[in-house]
Amino acid sequence: MSSGAAIAALLRKELLLERRVPQVIPGMALFSVVTYVVFRFGLDRTSVEGSLAAGVLWVTLLFAAMLGANRLYVTDHEEGGFDGFLLAPVDRTTLFVAKALAFGLFLVLVEIVAVPAFAVLLLGPGLGAAEVGRLAAVLALADVGIAVIGTLVGALAIQTRARDLILPLIALPMLVPVIISAAKATAPVLAASGAGGLPGRWIALLCLYDLVFGLLAYAVFDFLLED
Amino acid sequence: MYGTRLRLLSTLTAAVLITAYALAAFTAPLDADQGFSQKIFYVHVPMAIVALCGFVFGGIMAIQHLRTRDPSYDLKSYVAIHLSVVLGVGVLLTGGIWARAAWGVWFEWREPTLVSFLIVFLLYCTYQPLRFSIEDPDRQARYASVFAITAGAFVPLNFLAVRLAQPYIHPRVLNDTGGALPTGMKIPFYLALVGMALLFVTLWKYEMAHKHSRAQLRALRRKLGGEAAGAGRTAAPQVHAP
Amino acid sequence: MAATPAIELAGLTRRYGERVALDELTLTLEEGRTLVVFGPNGAGKTTLLRVLATLLRPHAGTARILGRDIPQESWAVRGKIGLLTHEPLLYRDLSARDNLRFHARLHGIGLDRIEELLDAVRLPGRADDPLHAYSRGMVQRVAVCRAVLHDPPLLLLDEPRANLDPAAAELVEPLIGAASGRTRVLTSHDPAGGLAEADLALGLRGGRTALLAGAAEVDAAAIGALYADAPPPARTAGTARTGARP
Numbered sequence: 001m002s003s004g005a006a007i008a009a010l011l012r013k014e015l016l017l018e019r020r021v022p023q024v025i026p027g028m029a030l031f032s033v034v035t036y037v038v039f040r041f042g043l044d045r046t047s048v049e050g051s052l053a054a055g056v057l058w059v060t061l062l063f064a065a066m067l068g069a070n071r072l073y074v075t076d077h078e079e080g081g082f083d084g085f086l087l088a089p090v091d092r093t094t095l096f097v098a099k100a101l102a103f104g105l106f107l108v109l110v111e112i113v114a115v116p117a118f119a120v121l122l123l124g125p126g127l128g129a130a131e132v133g134r135l136a137a138v139l140a141l142a143d144v145g146i147a148v149i150g151t152l153v154g155a156l157a158i159q160t161r162a163r164d165l166i167l168p169l170i171a172l173p174m175l176v177p178v179i180i181s182a183a184k185a186t187a188p189v190l191a192a193s194g195a196g197g198l199p200g201r202w203i204a205l206l207c208l209y210d211l212v213f214g215l216l217a218y219a220v221f222d223f224l225l226e227d
Numbered sequence: 228m229y230g231t232r233l234r235l236l237s238t239l240t241a242a243v244l245i246t247a248y249a250l251a252a253f254t255a256p257l258d259a260d261q262g263f264s265q266k267i268f269y270v271h272v273p274m275a276i277v278a279l280c281g282f283v284f285g286g287i288m289a290i291q292h293l294r295t296r297d298p299s300y301d302l303k304s305y306v307a308i309h310l311s312v313v314l315g316v317g318v319l320l321t322g323g324i325w326a327r328a329a330w331g332v333w334f335e336w337r338e339p340t341l342v343s344f345l346i347v348f349l350l351y352c353t354y355q356p357l358r359f360s361i362e363d364p365d366r367q368a369r370y371a372s373v374f375a376i377t378a379g380a381f382v383p384l385n386f387l388a389v390r391l392a393q394p395y396i397h398p399r400v401l402n403d404t405g406g407a408l409p410t411g412m413k414i415p416f417y418l419a420l421v422g423m424a425l426l427f428v429t430l431w432k433y434e435m436a437h438k439h440s441r442a443q444l445r446a447l448r449r450k451l452g453g454e455a456a457g458a459g460r461t462a463a464p465q466v467h468a469p
Numbered sequence: 470m471a472a473t474p475a476i477e478l479a480g481l482t483r484r485y486g487e488r489v490a491l492d493e494l495t496l497t498l499e500e501g502r503t504l505v506v507f508g509p510n511g512a513g514k515t516t517l518l519r520v521l522a523t524l525l526r527p528h529a530g531t532a533r534i535l536g537r538d539i540p541q542e543s544w545a546v547r548g549k550i551g552l553l554t555h556e557p558l559l560y561r562d563l564s565a566r567d568n569l570r571f572h573a574r575l576h577g578i579g580l581d582r583i584e585e586l587l588d589a590v591r592l593p594g595r596a597d598d599p600l601h602a603y604s605r606g607m608v609q610r611v612a613v614c615r616a617v618l619h620d621p622p623l624l625l626l627d628e629p630r631a632n633l634d635p636a637a638a639e640l641v642e643p644l645i646g647a648a649s650g651r652t653r654v655l656t657s658h659d660p661a662g663g664l665a666e667a668d669l670a671l672g673l674r675g676g677r678t679a680l681l682a683g684a685a686e687v688d689a690a691a692i693g694a695l696y697a698d699a700p701p702p703a704r705t706a707g708t709a710r711t712g713a714r715p
Contacts, residue, residue: 009574013560013567020599021562080558084615086524087558088575089548152377156370160360166353170374173350174381177388184392205388216380220373223293227366227525364486465486 003097006090010098017075018106024071025109028064032114035060036121047124053190054183057118061111062146062179066168068106069150072099073158086225096151096221103154104147111139125192134189141206142182145213149174152217155224174213181205233432240425247418256411264328269415271321273423274314275344279382281311281427282351286379289372301368302464304375306434308354310427315348343389350378358462368464438463473536475500475623475652476521480530483516490516492676493530498669500622503653505663505684507692508673514656515554517673518625521654522552535623548576551621553629553645557612559600565611566596569618576619586614590640605632613641617649626655660692 018024039056040046048056076082085095115135119127127135149171157167185202251269258265285308292300322341323333336342357374361367408416442465476498483491491513498504506514519525521534523543532539537546552558559568569583587593590610600608609632616624629645630638643649647666657663664670670687672680672695679695680687 005577006575009571012574013563013571016567017560017562075560075562079560080554080556081560083522083524083552083554083556084558084572085575087522087547087550087552088572089544089577090575152373156357156373159366159370160357161362162356162360166357166360169353170350170357173346174377176346177385180388180392201391205391209384209388212380212384213377216377220293220376223369223373226369227519 003091003094006088006094007098007101010085010095011101014098014102015105024068025106027071028068028106028110029113031067032060032064032110033117033121035063036118040122048122049124050191051183051187053123054187056122057115057186057190058179058183060118061114062172062175064110064114065107065146065150066171068103068110069154069171070157070164070167072103072150072154077158082225092222092225093218095225096155096218099155100147100151100217103150104143107143107147111143115139123190125190131189135186138182138185138189138203138206141203141210142178144210145178145206146175148210148213148217152213152221155221177205177209181209233429233436236425236429236432240422240429243418243425244422247415247422251415251419254411255415256409261329264325267321267325267328269419271318271325272416273420274321275318275340276420277423277427278311278314278318279344279347280424281307281314282347282382283379285311285375289375289379292368292372293376298368298464301372302435302438304372305358305464306431306438308351308375310430310434312348312351312354314427315344315351318344319348339390339392340386343386346385346389347382350381354378355462364465367462473500474498474533475502475535476504476654477533478530481520481527481532482529483520483525484528489676491520492678494678496669496671496681498652498654500652501650502668503647503655503666504669504671505667506654506656506671506673507658507660507663507695508679509696511675512673513676514673515627518552518554518627518654518656522550522625523547548619549621549623551616551619551624551651553612553616553625554627555631557600557608557615559608559611559615561601562599564597564599565592565603565614568600568611569614572615572618578619582618583614586618586644589644590614606634606637609633610637610641613644617644622651624649624651624653626653628656628658660689664689664692
């Protein structure tokens with residue numbers, strides 16, 4: 001049994017579950033929009049731009065991701081999916097890869113709703129094609145990091161008795177470098193003065209983060225599954 | 228065994244620390260801008276360095292634990308991280324006092340080292356609750372090790388990210404590389420660093436000895452047939468004494 | 470049939486913390502035979518099945534399953550074991566067919582086997598309904614399909630007929646019964662019925678082996694005695710918490 005086929009089977013199951021009972025994606029998208037409303041009154045601003053806009057966007061997406069990560073393993077934990085998977089003659093890291101891919105895909109789908117909603121509801125300056133492209137590049141790189149950490153910490157938290165609490169308490173500090181880089185990189189894109197270039201160092205830092213924690217999570221994930 | 232030569236080590240630690248702080252207080256030159264309040268530097272910086280090394284050491288022990296499945300490595304990792312968190316409280320307190328004296332604020336967001344330390348400290352604060360919320364001791368040990376390894380790798384990456392986020396250089400009175408320190412400050416500083424490291428090792432050894440003797444006591448009670456105190460639910464690794 | 474042992478356990482021990490869930494169990498089960506495990510709740514039956522299924526590592530002793538050492542060679546045994554527990558190990562929001570397809574893909578086997586099994590347990594008509602709309606007996610039938618999907622030589626069954634009515638029990642008999650020709654380990658609370666199926670009977674109490682003999686040499690009264698009085702305390706200090714996993 002090749003790992004590729006196992007990853008495909010696992011990914012297919014994740015997407016099928018989300019299609020049969022849509023929970024994670026609509027929940028995250030709705031949460032994002034509600035959070036914009038909260039920010040509008042919390043900040044008492046009808047529009048934001050520049051670094052404030054980047055902050056609002058990234059805090060919202062990060063918190064929405066925490067919700068998604070919390071749901072990521074619930075069915076497996078409650079309905080014996082872990083045991084079912086462990087009985088199959090496949091490499092255990094395939095579960096990590098499939099979950100991270102599924103979570104990454106969920107994040108992208110949520111952002112397809114949440115980012116335009118942000119542009120309509122709160123963002124002062126409009127977004128041109130160039131800005132959208134740059135924003136998408138940063139979002140993609142940040143999503144990799146969030147998906148990796150969410151998948152790893154989600155698996156860590158699911159076996160604890162206080163998983164809703166443990167997950168954000170570990171994942172949020174761990175994602176600080178991502179939010180630093182992503183917010184710094186998108187602030188010029190969202191500025192009223194027009195699009196600045198993408199600062200290379202933030203892109204490099206995001207890539208480094210994705211690489212380091214991608215490999216690390218891949219290496220340690222096995223230990224979360226065995227008993 | 229862990230209890231041996233603790234007296235010697237404790238004496239040495241006390242001697243080095245006393246010498247370091249005597250030198251720092253009486254012979255080291257006063258800082259031109261800050262005066263006497265800058266002396267807290269000899270506590271704050273060594274403590275921070277030792278705490279961070281303790282976190283990384285905890286991560287290395289955790290790697291050993293996952294590789295060998297020997298629960299004693301989990302205990303080593305646990306004690307190191309636990310001590311580092313305690314030192315971390317000290318670092319943040321002394322940092323706050325110093326920031327107050329030097330800049331008039333309790334916390335300085337533009338000081339990347341302090342900010343990085345806060346983030347790392349907050350992350351490690353969850354180590355204990357994580358352990359506590361997993362009942363099965365085997366799984367608790369394994370999951371704690373996965374956490375310790377991931378968080379250990381996070382420490383340097385986080386410092387890099389936070390430092391990069393400060394393009395403008397805040398007037399850095401503390402130069403933690405020590406390179407720019409005048410010689411009069413250098414000697415007490417390095418001595419304090421050594422003393423703090425010794426303090427960490429001493430406390431670590433005391434705690435290890437304590438855990439082992441407690442395990443032995445439990446085993447003895449069990450042999451005597453008494454209803455030994457049930458371990459109950461605990462966040463600390465359980466050692467099985469022979 | 471050659472007398473190759475399918476399961477060889479020597480001094481097998483598994484702890485939960487300080488509580489010994491399975492204490493130095495030694496036994497050999499030959500290929501094609503049936504071992505029935507008796508014992509009150511918390512005696513270690515489920516722990517034994519999970520160790521045999523490679524889901525739990527032994528803490529001491531050795532276990533050879535289908536000629537492979539556990540846990541060093543667990544990878545070689547996975548995919549040759551069918552496990553049926555109280556939990557069906559199926560996703561409630563997916564249909565029977567989707568669940569079985571998922572497992573078939575994980576095990577790398579053809580999808581026609583699924584239709585064959587669904588026919589065998591008389592479920593084809595409702596195979597596309599989500600499982601949460603099924604009765605417990607129907608879910609159990611799907612779980613039986615899942616357990617034998619990959620035609621495993623070793624079956625581990627935790628009270629397999631608990632949720633089945635007699636007709637349904639009849640249906641799954643060719644799949645998980647003695648006639649299936651597989652080596653089987655099953656747990657039971659029913660002395661007479663269990664012994665009728667068994668080649669070898671194991672009685673567990675508080676993790677310890679209280680009885681191990683060929684089924685012919687054991688009478689139902691001896692099995693009943695396992696449940697009669699309170700189990701002896703486990704081998705450790707009073708840490709046996711209620712609510713801990715059995």
